[in-house]
Amino acid sequence: xxxAADTATSAPRQRSHPFGWLVVAIPYAWLAVLFLVxxxxxxxxxxxxxxxxxxxxxxxxxxxxxxxxxxxxVRQFAIDNYVFLTEDSLYWRSYLQSLEIAVVSTFxxxxxxxxxxxxxxxxxxxxxxxxxMLVILPFWTSFLIRVYAWIGILKKEGLLNQLxxxxxxxxxxxxxLNTNLAVYIGIVxxxxxxxxxxxxxxxxxxxxxxxxxxxxxxxxxxxxxxxVTFPLSLPGVVAGCFLVFIxxxxxxxxxxxxxxxxxVMIGKTLWNEFFANRDWPLAxxxxxxxxxxxxxxxxxxxxxxxxxxxxxx
Amino acid sequence: MVAAVGSVRRSFAPWNDPxxxxxxxxxxxxxxxxxxxxxxxxxLVIYEREFFALLGPxxxxxxxLMRMVAGFEEPTEGAVLLDGQDLAGVPPYRxxxxxxxxxxxxxxxxxxEQNIAFGLKQDRMPKAEIAARVEEMLNxxxxxxxxxxxxxxxxxxxxxxxxxxxxxAKKPKVLLLDEPLGALDKKLREETQFELIxxxxxxxxxxxxxxxxxxxxxxxxxxxxxxxHGRVIQVAxxxxxxxxxxxxxxxxxxxxxxxIEGRVTATAAGATRIEAPDSGAVVEIDQAVxxxxxxxxxxxxxxxxxxxxxxAPLSGSPNTLSGEVWDIGYLGDVSxxxxxxxxxxTITATVTNQTRVVERPITWxxxxxxxxxxxxxxxxxx
Numbered sequence: 001x002x003x004a005a006d007t008a009t010s011a012p013r014q015r016s017h018p019f020g021w022l023v024v025a026i027p028y029a030w031l032a033v034l035f036l037v038x039x040x041x042x043x044x045x046x047x048x049x050x051x052x053x054x055x056x057x058x059x060x061x062x063x064x065x066x067x068x069x070x071x072x073x074v075r076q077f078a079i080d081n082y083v084f085l086t087e088d089s090l091y092w093r094s095y096l097q098s099l100e101i102a103v104v105s106t107f108x109x110x111x112x113x114x115x116x117x118x119x120x121x122x123x124x125x126x127x128x129x130x131x132x133m134l135v136i137l138p139f140w141t142s143f144l145i146r147v148y149a150w151i152g153i154l155k156k157e158g159l160l161n162q163l164x165x166x167x168x169x170x171x172x173x174x175x176x177l178n179t180n181l182a183v184y185i186g187i188v189x190x191x192x193x194x195x196x197x198x199x200x201x202x203x204x205x206x207x208x209x210x211x212x213x214x215x216x217x218x219x220x221x222x223x224x225x226x227x228v229t230f231p232l233s234l235p236g237v238v239a240g241c242f243l244v245f246i247x248x249x250x251x252x253x254x255x256x257x258x259x260x261x262x263x264v265m266i267g268k269t270l271w272n273e274f275f276a277n278r279d280w281p282l283a284x285x286x287x288x289x290x291x292x293x294x295x296x297x298x299x300x301x302x303x304x305x306x307x308x309x310x311x312x313x
Numbered sequence: 314m315v316a317a318v319g320s321v322r323r324s325f326a327p328w329n330d331p332x333x334x335x336x337x338x339x340x341x342x343x344x345x346x347x348x349x350x351x352x353x354x355x356x357l358v359i360y361e362r363e364f365f366a367l368l369g370p371x372x373x374x375x376x377x378l379m380r381m382v383a384g385f386e387e388p389t390e391g392a393v394l395l396d397g398q399d400l401a402g403v404p405p406y407r408x409x410x411x412x413x414x415x416x417x418x419x420x421x422x423x424x425x426e427q428n429i430a431f432g433l434k435q436d437r438m439p440k441a442e443i444a445a446r447v448e449e450m451l452n453x454x455x456x457x458x459x460x461x462x463x464x465x466x467x468x469x470x471x472x473x474x475x476x477x478x479x480x481x482a483k484k485p486k487v488l489l490l491d492e493p494l495g496a497l498d499k500k501l502r503e504e505t506q507f508e509l510i511x512x513x514x515x516x517x518x519x520x521x522x523x524x525x526x527x528x529x530x531x532x533x534x535x536x537x538x539x540x541x542h543g544r545v546i547q548v549a550x551x552x553x554x555x556x557x558x559x560x561x562x563x564x565x566x567x568x569x570x571x572x573i574e575g576r577v578t579a580t581a582a583g584a585t586r587i588e589a590p591d592s593g594a595v596v597e598i599d600q601a602v603x604x605x606x607x608x609x610x611x612x613x614x615x616x617x618x619x620x621x622x623x624x625a626p627l628s629g630s631p632n633t634l635s636g637e638v639w640d641i642g643y644l645g646d647v648s649x650x651x652x653x654x655x656x657x658x659t660i661t662a663t664v665t666n667q668t669r670v671v672e673r674p675i676t677w678x679x680x681x682x683x684x685x686x687x688x689x690x691x692x693x694x695x
Contacts, residue, residue, distance in 0.1 A: 207416070207418065209414055209416055209418040210418050210420060212385060212405070212412075212414070212418065213412075213414060213418035213419075213420075214420075214431070215384075215385075215404070215405045215406045216383060216384075216405050216406070216410075216411060216412045216480075217406075217411065217431050217432030217435060217479070217483070218406045218407075218432050218435035218436055218483070219406055219431075219435050220404075220406050223435075227431075228420060231422045232421065232422055
C-alpha cells in the first residue's frame with residue numbers, strides 16, 4: 001500500500017541475454033567513434049600551440065610513430081590557451097552574453113510557444129494532426145535559408161519596414177537588422193517548435209475534468225489555469241526551456257547573420273578564432289570550455305527527463 | 314446501523330406532504346446537442362434532505378441532467394431552480410453545489426490536505442478555519458494519517474474518500490454524485506453505500522446520485538427517478554418502484570420480472586380478470602385496472618412471488634401455470650427455477666434455500682405447477 005512497496009514490486013527486472021552486450025555495443029561504438037574520438041582530438045588540439053603550418057598547430061601526433069613519438073608530443077602539451085581565455089576579456093564577455101541571450105530567448109520562446117501549444121491542445125481532435133504538421137512544416141526547408149529570409153524582412157528596405165511605412169505607423173524605417181532584437185526574433189522563430197512540441201505533449205495529457213473540478217469548487221477559469229493547468233504542464237515547460245537554452249547558447253548562424261557588431265556570442269567568437277585567426281588551439285579551448293559550461297544544464301535536464309519517465313512508468 | 318437509518322427514513326416523505334417546498338426543480342427542461350435530444354421536456358421535483366437517485370441506462374440523459382444542476386450545461390429550454398432561485402446563467406463556480414466526479418478528478422500535484430482545502434481557499438476562508446475544516450473532513454472519511462500523501466500514493470478506495478471529503482468541505486446545499494462507486498470492488502462498494510447514507514443523514518444535506526446500477530439506487534435512495542431517452546418514466550420510493558412499477562420498462566429495468574401478455578376479460582369492483590390463451594394463463598388479481606374490456610395488458614410478477622410445486626392445484630383455479638423445469642440457477646442463498654411453458658415461454662420462480670438439504674425435491678425436467686396469490690403481481694397497461 002505504501003509508495004515504497006509499490007515501486008519495489010514494479011521495478012523492472014534485468015534479464016541477461018547471451019548477445020545483449022552486442023546490441024548495446026553498436027550504438028556505443030558509434031558514439032565512441034563519432035563523438036568521443038573527435039572530442040578527444042579537440043581537447044588534444046586545445047592543449048597544443050598555434051603554428052604557421054599545415055595543420056596550424058604543433059605538436060602533431062604521428063599515430064604510427066610508436067610510443068616514443070606519442071610521449072614526446074604529450075610533453076609539449078600546455079594549458080596556455082586556457083590561461084589566455086581568462087586573461088582576455090573578450091572571451092568571458094562572450095560567454096556571459098551568450099548565456100544572457102540564451103536566457104532571454106528561452107523566456108521569449110516560452111511566452112510565444114505556450115499559447116500556441118495551449119491552443120493546439122484545446123483544439124478538436126480532428127484539427128490536432130493538422131496543427132502539429134503546421135508546426136513541424138518549417139523543418140522541411142533549410143534552416144539557413146529561413147534565417148536569410150529574416151534579413152529580407154527586417155532590413156531597412158525590408159518587408160516589415162515597407163508595411164509599417166505604408167500604413168503610416170512609422171515615418172522613418174526602423175533599424176532592427178544587425179541588432180540584438182533581430183537575433184531574438186530569429187532565435188524565437190527558429191526554436192519555437194522545440195518549445196511547442198514538449199509543451200503540447202504535456203498539455204495534451206491534461207485531464208479536462210480537473211478543470212471542471214476546479215470550477216465546481218469555486219475557481220473561475222483564469223484562476224484555474226494558474227492553479228491547475230500551468231503547474232501540471234511544468235514538466236513540458238522545463239523540457240522545452242532546456243531544449244531551447246542549450247543549443248541557443250552555442251548558436252552561431254543567427255547572431256552572425258542577424259546580429260550586429262556588438263552581438264558577441266560565443267559561437268561567433270569560436271568561428272572567428274578558427275577561420276579568421278586560424279588559431280585552432282585557442283578555438284578548441286573555447287569549445288571545450290563551452291561544453292563544460294553546458295554540462296551542468298545538460299545533466300540537470302537529463303535528470304528531469306529521467307524523473308519524469310519514472311513517474312509516468 | 315441499518316435499523317437506525319430505517320427508523321429515520323420511514324417517517325421522511327416530503328413528497329407526500331403538500332406543504333413542502335421543492336428544493337431542486339426541473340421545469341420542462343429540454344437539452345439538445347445539435348440533432349440529439351438528451352433531455353426531453355422533463356419536469357421533476359426534489360425535496361431538501363432527500364437522497365435522490367437518477368437511474369437509467371447509458372445515454373438516457375441522467376448525467377446531462379445532473380450537469381445542468383452543477384452548471385456545466387445550460388438547458389436549451391426550460392429552467393433549473395435551486396431553493397427557489399433560477400440558476401440560468403450562473404457559472405459553476407458561483408453555485409452552492411459541489412460534485413463528486415466519476416473519475417474523482419483529484420489534483421495530482423496537490424496533497425490530500427491541499428485537495429480538500431482547494432475549494433475553501435477559493436472562498437478566502439481564514440487560514441485557521443480552513444485547517445479546522447480540513448481536519449474535520451479528514452476525520453469524517455477516516456483519512457487523517459494520509460493527509461500529506463499525493464493521490465498517486467493512495468488506493469482506489471482512499472482516492473474516492475478524498476474526492477468525497479473535497480466535495481463536502483464547502484458544505485454545499487446539494488452534493489452531486491456522478492456514478493461514484495463504479496470503480497470499487499463489490500465489498501467496498503457495499504460498505505461505501507452505507508457510509509454514504511450515514512453521512513447524508515448526519516450532515517442533513519441533499520444528495521443527488523446518478524447511477525446505472527439499480528441495486529445501488531435501491532440501497533441508498535429515498536426516491537428514484539427511472540429514466541429512458543431523456544424522459545422520466547417513474548419517480549417513486551424503491552419499494553414502490555419495485556412492487557408497483559408503472560410500465561414494463563420500469564418493471565424490467567429493476568430486478569427480474571415475469572411478463573404474461575393477455576387481454577382483460579372481466580372487471581369488477583377492485584378486481585380484474587385477464588386471460589392469455591397463448592400461455593393458457595388465467596389471472597385474477599385484486600387490482601382495479603384502468604384498461605377496458607378487451608384491452609391488451611401485461612401481467613407482471615416478480616420471481617420470488619411465484620410458488621413452485623410438484624402438486625397440481627385444484628383444477629379450474631386461476632393464477633396458475635404448468636410447465637417443465639428447464640434450468641435451475643443455484644446461487645447459494647436462493648435457487649432460481651426457469652420453467653418452460655407449453656407455448657415455449659419461460660417463467661422464473663425464485664425459492665429461498667431454507668434448509669441445508671442438498672438433494673432438491675424439484676429437479677431438471679420435472680413437471681411442475683406455478684401459482685401466485687391474487688395480490689402477488691401487478692397489471693401494466695404499457
